[in-house]
Amino acid sequence: MTTPRIGLVIFDCDGVLVDIERIAVRIQLALGVELGWPMTGSEVVERFIGRSSPFIEEQLGDRLGPDVAATWLETYERRQAVAVESELTAVDGVVEALDGITLPTCVASNGSQAKMRDTLGRTGLYGRFEGRIFSAAEVARGKPAPDLFLYAARSMGVDPSRCVVVEDSRYGVQAARAAGMRVLGYAGGVTPAHWLEGPDTTLFDDMRTLPGLLAGLSRVGQP
Numbered sequence: 196m197t198t199p200r201i202g203l204v205i206f207d208c209d210g211v212l213v214d215i216e217r218i219a220v221r222i223q224l225a226l227g228v229e230l231g232w233p234m235t236g237s238e239v240v241e242r243f244i245g246r247s248s249p250f251i252e253e254q255l256g257d258r259l260g261p262d263v264a265a266t267w268l269e270t271y272e273r274r275q276a277v278a279v280e281s282e283l284t285a286v287d288g289v290v291e292a293l294d295g296i297t298l299p300t301c302v303a304s305n306g307s308q309a310k311m312r313d314t315l316g317r318t319g320l321y322g323r324f325e326g327r328i329f330s331a332a333e334v335a336r337g338k339p340a341p342d343l344f345l346y347a348a349r350s351m352g353v354d355p356s357r358c359v360v361v362e363d364s365r366y367g368v369q370a371a372r373a374a375g376m377r378v379l380g381y382a383g384g385v386t387p388a389h390w391l392e393g394p395d396t397t398l399f400d401d402m403r404t405l406p407g408l409l410a411g412l413s414r415v416g417q418p
Contacts, residue, residue: 198377201298201413202357205347205376206324207245208304210363210384213314214286216244218278220385222271230267232258240385245364247305247337285318287383288402293323295406298413301327303347303360305337327351339366341374348374359412361405365390372396379408 210216223239232255234242243251248268255264293300302324304311311328315321329347331337338344348355360371363381368391371378380391383400391398399408 198412199354199357201359201409203348203351203353203359204296204298204300204409205344205358205360205371206300206302207360207362207364207367208302208306208311208315210244210286210386211361211381212286212289212302212320213318214284214384215275215279215314216363216385218275218282219244222274222278225274226267226271230259230263236385237387240387241365244385245305245338245362245366247331248307250337279314279317283314283317285320286381286402289320292402292405293320296409298409299351299353300324301329301347301351303329303343305331305343307332338364338370339373341370344371344374344376348376359409362391368393368396377412379405 206212220236220239223243224234224236227234242254252264252268255267259267302311308328308330311330312321315324329343329350331343334342334346336342344358344360345355348358355375358376359379360376361379361381362368362371363384364386368378368380372393372395378396380396380398381402382388382391382398383402388398397408399405
């Protein structure tokens with residue numbers, strides 16, 4: 196059985212285009228100690244990385260109560276803004292990867308449009324995707340539900356079966372599979388590689404290899 200030829204590459208943002216997740220984990224670890232929910236790095240990645248803001252707020256509220264949850268989120272946003280201003284870079288190799296990709300592309304992230312304008316803008320990537328950036332705030336459910344990826348595909352006029360998603364989080368790859376899309380799981384970030392493994396998923400750890408991986412998937416597709 197042949198596989199449909201690729202019609203669209205959908206990029207996650209955090210951890211795939213911008214190297215923000217290491218910053219996020221560091222800040223969440225510190226807040227856990229300060230506000231009464233100490234965690235390991237793996238626990239932070241499991242609970243927060245790749246999740247939408249409403250889901251994170253719900254987790255914090257259930258564990259610590261709404262007042263502490265509000266303090267946590269406000270402090271996180273403030274500290275992240277400071278760190279982003281001084282530390283944020285594009286993911287290593289992603290500029291070279293984007294230069295080598297000729298397929299249509301877009302971004303679909305659990306982050307807000309404002310956040311993506313800021314982070315993609317600071318790293319010089321916003322212009323590469325302007326007008327083709329989709330946020331979980333625009334759909335009923337964020338990742339791991341398939342809604343966001345299906346919305347992006349529909350907005351770009353491409354059938355889900357012809358989409359390939361580039362993701363680095365457990366919940367992102369789950370969302371892509373649920374949407375009926377193939378996945379290229381980036382294992383060069385904070386998420387352990389084995390958390391990304393699964394059907395219709397190819398793992399890689401160097402962004403510079405992405406154009407070749409997409410070309411390989413294209414060759415096995417049907418016209």
